[in-house]
Amino acid sequence: MPNPTAAMLTIGDEILSGRTLDTNTNHLARTLAAIGIDLREARAVPDVTEEIVAAVNALRSRYDHVFTSGGIGPTHDDITADAIAAAFGVGIGVRADARAILATNYADPERELNPARLRMARIPDGATLIENAVSKAPGFTIGNVHVMAGVPQVFVAMVGWLAPRLAAGAPVGSVSRIIRRPEGIIAGPLAELAAAHPAVAIGCYPFQDEQGFGASVVLRSADADALAAAKAGLAALVAGLGAPA
Amino acid sequence: MPNPTAAMLTIGDEILSGRTLDTNTNHLARTLAAIGIDLREARAVPDVTEEIVAAVNALRSRYDHVFTSGGIGPTHDDITADAIAAAFGVGIGVRADARAILATNYADPERELNPARLRMARIPDGATLIENAVSKAPGFTIGNVHVMAGVPQVFVAMVGWLAPRLAAGAPVGSVSRIIRRPEGIIAGPLAELAAAHPAVAIGCYPFQDEQGFGASVVLRSADADALAAAKAGLAALVAGLGAPA
Numbered sequence: 001m002p003n004p005t006a007a008m009l010t011i012g013d014e015i016l017s018g019r020t021l022d023t024n025t026n027h028l029a030r031t032l033a034a035i036g037i038d039l040r041e042a043r044a045v046p047d048v049t050e051e052i053v054a055a056v057n058a059l060r061s062r063y064d065h066v067f068t069s070g071g072i073g074p075t076h077d078d079i080t081a082d083a084i085a086a087a088f089g090v091g092i093g094v095r096a097d098a099r100a101i102l103a104t105n106y107a108d109p110e111r112e113l114n115p116a117r118l119r120m121a122r123i124p125d126g127a128t129l130i131e132n133a134v135s136k137a138p139g140f141t142i143g144n145v146h147v148m149a150g151v152p153q154v155f156v157a158m159v160g161w162l163a164p165r166l167a168a169g170a171p172v173g174s175v176s177r178i179i180r181r182p183e184g185i186i187a188g189p190l191a192e193l194a195a196a197h198p199a200v201a202i203g204c205y206p207f208q209d210e211q212g213f214g215a216s217v218v219l220r221s222a223d224a225d226a227l228a229a230a231k232a233g234l235a236a237l238v239a240g241l242g243a244p245a
Numbered sequence: 246m247p248n249p250t251a252a253m254l255t256i257g258d259e260i261l262s263g264r265t266l267d268t269n270t271n272h273l274a275r276t277l278a279a280i281g282i283d284l285r286e287a288r289a290v291p292d293v294t295e296e297i298v299a300a301v302n303a304l305r306s307r308y309d310h311v312f313t314s315g316g317i318g319p320t321h322d323d324i325t326a327d328a329i330a331a332a333f334g335v336g337i338g339v340r341a342d343a344r345a346i347l348a349t350n351y352a353d354p355e356r357e358l359n360p361a362r363l364r365m366a367r368i369p370d371g372a373t374l375i376e377n378a379v380s381k382a383p384g385f386t387i388g389n390v391h392v393m394a395g396v397p398q399v400f401v402a403m404v405g406w407l408a409p410r411l412a413a414g415a416p417v418g419s420v421s422r423i424i425r426r427p428e429g430i431i432a433g434p435l436a437e438l439a440a441a442h443p444a445v446a447i448g449c450y451p452f453q454d455e456q457g458f459g460a461s462v463v464l465r466s467a468d469a470d471a472l473a474a475a476k477a478g479l480a481a482l483v484a485g486l487g488a489p490a
Contacts, residue, residue: 116433186320
């Protein structure tokens with residue numbers, strides 16, 4: 001049975017303006033690889049309702065899971081929860097359980113849970129909450145869409161809570177090997193290796209350092225036997241090139 | 246006249262597997278902001294022809310410019326040039342000018358320009374070349390699509406060559422200010438500020454450090470007068486909150 005598939009949607013002007021380097025996609029990618037969910041696509045869109053709605057609907061119809069990052073805070077530009085509700089065509093409002101969680105942040109919730117903060121308790125109808133161990137304000141899952149915060153520490157905490165609760169596939173194993181030959185020399189034999197091992201994804205990432213040209217070859221597969229066979233093939237390839245072992 | 250618009254398309258399994266943190270999108274975003282081209286969307290897709298073709302065609306019909314990163318090297322998984330040709334419905338082959346540029350890398354091009362390396366001289370019909378000051382193998386522009394390397398040093402060099410050759414818009418100016426109050430306190434007045442300055446995009450990015458809670462408020466606009474007015478409004482907002490100046 002093939003692994004479940006997934007897409008990441010990063011929401012926020014700060015990513016597209018270059019103010020913020022997105023590290024959440026990379027964190028999610030590594031987490032999903034470890035539990036056998038294949039991340040197939042990533043997108044970033046601005047804080048614009050129609051853009052969020054269109055991207056969520058395109059991605060949720062195509063992949064088993066969609067993970068979003070950003071736009072669930074208390075400010076005017078935090079429009080993700082409302083956009084998700086619009087994408088699913090459901091209502092949204094302050095929910096008692098989410099409000100109760102937020103209230104634990106404050107000595108005097110009646111006074112301190114102002115309208116801006118209460119925005120963080122707005123949850124689309126039918127969603128379940130995602131725990132936020134860092135700053136309480138929850139994320140949520142609706143259908144196959146998991147809505148999480150953009151602040152990296154909070155995103156990481158939410159993914160950490162969510163990941164063990166997802167149906168896992170076969171973890172993707174990987175083997176990587178540095179070959180100290182120019183990529184243009186490695187490429188021909190590597191294409192033959194790739195053709196001989198169709199169940200293994202083979203990538204080649206060139207670099208140059210003080211020792212000269214080299215490349216990192218990465219083998220990836222959810223099939224452990226296929227990966228082992230390709231690894232043996234790679235060892236033979238390296239020996240054939242006369243490269244240092 | 247509104248600024249030109251753009252999308253970024255990152256191509257490569259290594260991004261979606263989490264092996265590689267994408268920094269090219271951030272570099273492009275900052276470069277485009279400085280020359281007044283609005284980056285509106287970013288996507289990452291795997292090394293799969295149909296995925297690349299579909300993304301390129303979706304993005305090039307919607308934005309003034311599309312910038313791609315990755316998949317133009319010598320190995321079997323470098324399929325971007327062929328995919329771009331397929332997206333445009335044009336032919337592709339080794340081109341003499343690209344071959345001549347590659348040849349300058351080698352003492353004995355007839356021997357060293359092997360079939361793998363010659364893949365890097367495959368250019369879709371009708372494209373113009375993008376200079377690569379780092380490692381010679383060129384990128385190319387076809388229609389409104391600019392195809393560049395994934396290796397960050399090469400991507401940066403190609404963007405540096407390309408950017409001054411693009412029709413620029415009004416640079417987006419920005420002002421940012423740290424406010425040492427919790428985001429939930431800033432949010433209400435900030436929403437009023439945003440409503441009063443519709444030509445200015447206002448973002449609020451919370452943080453917590455040893456001094457407590459705070460947020461970085463960022464004002465962005467291509468309209469310098471509107472930006473100055475919003476900046477004055479922000480100063481008044483900070484004073485109203487009693488936050489340290």
